[in-house]
Amino acid sequence: MAFKITEECIACGSCLDACPVDAIEEGEDIFTINNDCTECGSCVDECPTDAIVEE
Template identity: 65%
Template sequence: MSHKITDECLACGSCLPECPVDAIAEGDDVYTIDAEKCSDCGACVDSCPTDAIKPA
């Protein structure tokens, strides 16, 4: 199972450096997670100040 970034994302970028497999990318309004790359490690979850990263 991968993670997804919800609309609560502020596009602050705090999750980006936490992803060990480079699955997170800057989207138009919010950041996105590539489900194919996501290893479900959860490293990004704790870095999100708005709890916008959830299991997919």
């Protein structure tokens, strides 16, 4: 299972604070999840727009 951030992302930063391994990176218009992700799901739980989904 892997996660991706969809275009519903409003770049609020909730996922950045929730990620214990700093696997979420800020882009110009959207955040992305890099290969450091341990698939713990912390970011999914914190996202207010449900923009983080399983790939």
